[in-house]
Amino acid sequence: MTTLALFEPGLYHLVGVSIALLAAGVAVILTKRNAVGILMGVELILNAAGINFVAFNNYVWDNAMDGQMFTLFIIVLAAAEAAVALAIFLNFYNNFDTINVDQADELQG
């Protein structure tokens, strides 16, 4: 592999993007106190997984479409998840007058 080849878009780059997205998502979840922010982090993680599916499908099993199909499902799932999560947050806000997740520590043992 040449140095140039290193800059050529390939599996590693895609996986790298995916890792970056995952790390960003995790970082957002860990740092954000706002529930909507956390939801955004979750979206990032889901999208990281989607990129992975597409990338591996393209480079490992080139003539199959399974990865793309999974990704479509993930997108739909993310939408559904966002809808459910937003509904939860509304309830959360109704109960606690805030959407700061640190206030919601009632499961504390």
Added chain:
Amino acid sequence: MHTLITLAQLTAVEADQETVRKLLVWATLLPLVSSIMVLFLGTRYLKKQAGTFACVVMGISFACAILAAFKFTSGNMESFTWKIPWIPIYMGKDGASWLYLGLFCDQLTVALMAMVTGISLLVHIYSVGYMEGDKRYERFFCYLSAFTFSMLGIVTANGLMQLFVFWELVGLTSYLLIGFWFEKKGPQLACKKAFVMNRVGDTGFLIGFGILFVQLGGKVLVPAADGSMFDAIAAELGGKAAIMEHPPMWLTVAGICLFFGAIGKSAQFPLHTWLPDAMEGPTPVSSIVHSATMVAAGVYLTARIFPILTPAAHLFVCIIGLITLVMASMMAMVMTDIKRVLAYSTLSQLGYMILGVGSGAYIFALFHLITHAFFKCCLFQCSGSVINMAHHQQDMRYYGGLAKKMPLTALAYGICTLTISGIGIGSFSIFSGFYSKDGIILGTYNYAHELGGLGSLFFWGPVIVAYITPFYMARSFALTFLGKPRDQHLYDHVKEAPKTMVVPQLILALCAIISVPWLLPWEQMIEVTRETLVNKNVTWIQGIPTHAEHHHIALPLLFGLAGALMLAVGIWMYKDGFGKAEYLLKKVPGLKLLYTWALNKFYFDHLYDVFFVKMTKCFAAICNFIDKWGFDGLVNVAGHWTKGLAWFTGAFDNKVVDGLVNGAANSARAGGQALRTTQPGRIRVYVSLLFVGLVIALMFAMTLVTG
């Protein structure tokens, strides 16, 4: 034609019997009816009329008894029996048989019925005056009527079982009456003593009953068809003559045992101590107990068991009678309590009666029972009047000269003193006591003559006591009614007793004079007894004297005059108080000792106290000791063992079993405590842990893949 007449006569006889029977049953049951009515209606409806009511019912009862007596004697009726089934019992293969309620009627029954109801009536009337103002006035008449009923039951009973029931009823009602003032310590103890002493005697009675039952079988429970129950038993064994000749051993024992019942009731020698103590009861009770009812029951029983007494049993009865007779008369000489003098006098007279029955002159014994009942009842009522007027001072040392204040009472007392002393001239006396007592003494003369040797004591004992009796009676009369008052304060307050008390006294005194020799067919009864016994070859009873015979004997002359002499001596000695007696005590050597001995009742109470009470207490203490250190020790050791074991199992339970359970719980709690820190409830922590775990899992997976 001849048969027809006999039949007609027979029915006439039966009709007469029917009448007499009904009268006797009414006479017996009326006091019970009165008792029950006073018990239930007394405090609410009758109130102060309870006494009058009881007197009226008693009067009707007395009328019935008197009518029956006249009907029986005037009709020259034979004795008869009557019975109704009472309680079904089962014996042997014969199937059901019955305990009967029976009635036996002969001369003795009607005479005693008349005497008991008559005296009871007078005592009832007397009680109206004596008990006035008592807070349990009604209750007293209830008890008194029940007491009379019990005694009438004994007199009419035919059948041992029935006799025993009434026997015990007399014991119970006497207990209630003696302890009538139960708030005070004295009556409490006295009624208990009377009851316990009587139970001792009754045990003997039951044993005798049992022996008869074992030897003769169930027929002793069934009233005899002819004659009294003991007549029937004697007939079973071949009659009195056969019993006298070949006495079975068991019959001797049975006779003595049955006589023990009489010893208890009639207060004879070993069991005599209850009678003087029974003075704690109200005086009407004393007067009825000492005359018509309780003590008479014992003599009556002895007379009834006469047919089955063996020679040995006769001797036993005589010995008991003699001891009581002599002992009690000595005690009567030294007592200063007026009621106690009379009580010991009663004991002594009862000794006469028992001795009379034992020596075969039992008709005279019963004669004496009846004459004695009148004059002793009168004496007690007089003493009661004095005591009541003297603010319950019973000690004669504080009396003196009371004749001026209560002349009628003194008169009655004086007449009875003469009667009990048996004063008479030659073979004639107006005092009934003269006839009855002399009859007994003559009977004992025959018996003593038969026995010979030491047996002559049975004659000399009664004779000496016949001299002592006038002396102590004169003493009590003189100390109470003659001389100068020794307590001026008491003397000033005394006045004649109320009419309800004086009238019965005078009636009784009158009865003591005229009384029975002329009113009841004693000659006839004596003749009948004489005939039956002589025919049966009972040799030493042949000598039972009729009046006609004993009129010719020199003894009555001796007694009549000696009695008068002793009476005079007694009055002379005690007319002015105790001065002369004390002088005599100082001068005559040994007399002081005898005096102290008699004054302490021959130390019988002390003796019984040491032998029975103390011994029982000692035995109880030993039992207590054994119980405490023996049985309790065992129990305590077992207890300690159990306690130790219980402590051990308790500790095991607490430490080991509970320890396991608690340990499990504690470790679970500690584990939970440790783990709860991992559940802070913050999303960031969960998420970071999630990712850390993910990273670790991935690294692990990669090591697996790369190998």
